[in-house]
Amino acid sequence: MADADAPRLRVGMVLEELAEAGGIEASVVTLIEALRAVGCDSVVLTCQPFAADNQYALQLRQAGVPLHSLPDGLAGARDRLAEVTDVAAQTVLILLLPLSLLALLGLTLARRQSWRASWRSLRGWVRARLPVQALVRRNWARAVQRWSRQARLDVIHVHGFGGGANPAGALLAAAGTHLPLVYSEHGIPWPSLRGERELQRHLALAHRLIAVSRAAAHALREVCGATQPIEVIYHVVPEAAAPQPAPAVNAPVAPLVFGCASMLRPPKG
Numbered sequence: 001m002a003d004a005d006a007p008r009l010r011v012g013m014v015l016e017e018l019a020e021a022g023g024i025e026a027s028v029v030t031l032i033e034a035l036r037a038v039g040c041d042s043v044v045l046t047c048q049p050f051a052a053d054n055q056y057a058l059q060l061r062q063a064g065v066p067l068h069s070l071p072d073g074l075a076g077a078r079d080r081l082a083e084v085t086d087v088a089a090q091t092v093l094i095l096l097l098p099l100s101l102l103a104l105l106g107l108t109l110a111r112r113q114s115w116r117a118s119w120r121s122l123r124g125w126v127r128a129r130l131p132v133q134a135l136v137r138r139n140w141a142r143a144v145q146r147w148s149r150q151a152r153l154d155v156i157h158v159h160g161f162g163g164g165a166n167p168a169g170a171l172l173a174a175a176g177t178h179l180p181l182v183y184s185e186h187g188i189p190w191p192s193l194r195g196e197r198e199l200q201r202h203l204a205l206a207h208r209l210i211a212v213s214r215a216a217a218h219a220l221r222e223v224c225g226a227t228q229p230i231e232v233i234y235h236v237v238p239e240a241a242a243p244q245p246a247p248a249v250n251a252p253v254a255p256l257v258f259g260c261a262s263m264l265r266p267p268k269g
Contacts, residue, residue: 008040009039009041009154010151011154012044012179013043013045013157014045014157014174015046017048018050020051023186024160024186027235029059029060030236032060032063042065043151043153044066044067045147047170049069066151068151070143070144086123086127089124089127090123104118104119104122107122121197125197125198140170140172144174144177145177148179154179154180155181156177156179158183158184159186160183160185171202171203180208182208183209183210185210185220186216189224199225203224203226204227210233211231
């Protein structure tokens with residue numbers, strides 16, 4: 001048990017969203033409960049707005065956990081500007097086609113990777129240097145820094161977005177607070193993220209990397225290019241949520257069948 005007189009650590013949990021039902025959300029709620037038991041308080045920030053009757057929002061508020069989201073227009077502006085930036089990067093590469101082809105050939109030979117991976121790397125390099133990206137980063141950084149000051153945080157914990165979302169923006173914004181930064185990957189990053197050097201650089205900003213499985217840790221290295229050590233910490237189910245059935249007497253021996261509720265996505269095979 002934590003010392004009642006000791007100052008309580010305040011952890012800022014950053015999620016992309018509060019979905020109506022999701023594994024990341026459920027695991028974060030469980031983590032917050034466990035941290036509270038050892039003397040740590042949590043504050044939650046979502047990058048997208050959520051419904052007032054969201055089940056996880058209701059659980060967190062009932063538990064007295066402060067819950068915030070980035071300004072409504074910020075997430076939408078990020079997504080719209082990201083689309084514009086992708087188109088602009090493609091246009092630049094097409095207008096400079098001879099140079100683009102030379103760079104594509106050089107990347108493919110130097111990194112011994114497919115031309116598709118090299119094209120993604122080249123497009124990401126151009127996209128990162130367009131002024132639109134700088135505008136998005138600046139607005140995100142200001143919002144996250146303001147939130148961290150108001151919440152009086154000691155640590156920021158960014159929770160990986162698993163599927164197709166790219167956590168680079170949240171990682172970069174959190175790193176701008178100069179607080180200890182933890183990143184947890186809760187899923188298998190999409191193969192389309194392979195070769196995103198910007199994501200690799202932003203993962204390197206985290207002081208600690210956590211994955212929920214060996215497969216997720218392998219994907220962080222192979223797909224996202226993470227180079228620092230990754231600690232595997234499996235998800236757990238609270239004892240209260242997993243009642244043990246009474247043993248049956250003289251029950252017939254039958255194969256053990258496991259059930260798994262999950263969204264079916266390409267990275268899951």
